[in-house]
Amino acid sequence: MRRTLLAVGIAPLSQCSRRNRTARGCLWGTPLARLGAMRPRPFYPVEFATLDVDAEPETTPEGPTLRVLLLEDRDDFRSVLHDYLVSRSYQVTSVRSGVEGLREITKDTFDLILCDMMMPQGGGEMFYWAVTRVRLGAGRRFIFFTGHQNNPAIEFFFQRVNAPVLIKPFKLEALDSAISNVFRKLA
Numbered sequence: 001m002r003r004t005l006l007a008v009g010i011a012p013l014s015q016c017s018r019r020n021r022t023a024r025g026c027l028w029g030t031p032l033a034r035l036g037a038m039r040p041r042p043f044y045p046v047e048f049a050t051l052d053v054d055a056e057p058e059t060t061p062e063g064p065t066l067r068v069l070l071l072e073d074r075d076d077f078r079s080v081l082h083d084y085l086v087s088r089s090y091q092v093t094s095v096r097s098g099v100e101g102l103r104e105i106t107k108d109t110f111d112l113i114l115c116d117m118m119m120p121q122g123g124g125e126m127f128y129w130a131v132t133r134v135r136l137g138a139g140r141r142f143i144f145f146t147g148h149q150n151n152p153a154i155e156f157f158f159q160r161v162n163a164p165v166l167i168k169p170f171k172l173e174a175l176d177s178a179i180s181n182v183f184r185k186l187a
Contacts, residue, residue, distance in 0.1 A: 065091045066090050066112065067090070067091045067092075067108070067109070067110045068085055068090045068092045068093070068113070068114060069092075069112070069113045070092055070114045071098065071115045071124070071127065072119070073116060073119040073120055081094075081114065082094045084172055084175075090112075093110070096120075097120050097121040098126055102130055102134075105134055105138075106134060110141065111141065112141050113143070114175075115143070115144050115145070116144075117144055117148065117154055118147075118148060124146070125154075128161060139163070140163075140182070140186060141182060142161070142164075143164045143165075144158070144164070144165045145165070145166040145168055146166075146167065146168060147167070147168040149167045164178040166178060
């Protein structure tokens with residue numbers, strides 16, 4: 001048996017998921033140990049509760065873990081994507097530039113490459129062409145994301161490579177869908 005201290009509070013209605021909504025806000029709980037590690041929604045503590053939980057030890061997924069290379073120069077966005085992919089049982093390597101990404105590509109192979117288009121020290125286009133010269137077939141493993149959808153050079157590049165593109169800001173469901181499409185094409 002494991003004891004978990006939960007901080008229970010009320011968040012504003014606009015910050016709640018639809019299933020937890022009430023007329024004045026939503027009641028939700030977050031494990032107290034995670035409050036410092038995450039940035040939860042605005043939170044107004046009401047009380048603390050201790051829950052006795054019968055928990056089985058966490059198991060690792062069966063079979064090999066898929067490896068993902070994530071290239072994003074903004075720390076906050078990279079952190080969110082990294083944490084989300086790890087929660088989906090991917091083994092993630094995060095870098096902030098195309099040059100660092102090339103170092104990682106030469107060290108190891110990746111099942112999926114998530115790449116921002118605008119980065120210091122080599123943007124997404126330069127990184128893509130360099131990777132496809134080093135690792136044949138890696139071009140089919142790319143998902144690009146950008147906030148510059150009206151840039152003619154970027155649009156021309158996307159037409160040439162025929163890879164999935166997510167326009168920032170995007171929902172995590174869109175990322176899941178793009179990942180599924182890439183793996184479907186590879187199968």
